[in-house]
Amino acid sequence: MARKRNVVQENQYAKEGYYLYKKLRICVTCRRKYAYKNSAQCYECREKRTAKQREKHNKLKVNSEYVEHRNKIARVRRKMLISNGLCTQCGKRNSREGKKSCHACSIKWHEYYIRGKT
Ligand SMILES: [Zn+2]
Numbered sequence: 726m727a728r729k730r731n732v733v734q735e736n737q738y739a740k741e742g743y744y745l746y747k748k749l750r751i752c753v754t755c756r757r758k759y760a761y762k763n764s765a766q767c768y769e770c771r772e773k774r775t776a777k778q779r780e781k782h783n784k785l786k787v788n789s790e791y792v793e794h795r796n797k798i799a800r801v802r803r804k805m806l807i808s809n810g811l812c813t814q815c816g817k818r819n820s821r822e823g824k825k826s827c828h829a830c831s832i833k834w835h836e837y838y839i840r841g842k843t
Pocket residue numbers: 752753754755756757758766767768769770771
């Protein structure tokens with residue numbers, strides 16, 4: 726119980742400190758330098774933060790490139806399977822006439838579709 730109260734007190738203190746430093750135009754992150762322009766942080770802390778955000782963004786970009794790459798492979802695989810007359814779902818059995826999937830996969834998909842609907 727005492728521990729919980731301490732956390733609350735600390736949070737309160739941190740909050741008060743934040744506004745105090747902000748009011749004094751001192752960086753709320755390092756609390757050593759003056760805040761930069763309209764920011765609550767100094768130039769360096771702001772740069773650090775934007776660098777972190779940029780890093781996160783870049784990671785996301787890499788991920789989307791990877792997804793694109795995977796989709797490309799899937800598309801190539803699909804094309805290959807169709808031209809070979811194989812099921813695009815399992816890639817093992819022959820596909821039905823005029824269809825892109827085999828009988829077994831179509832039943833599976835149909836069951837899944839019905840289950841998803843109800
Ligand atoms: Zn700072």
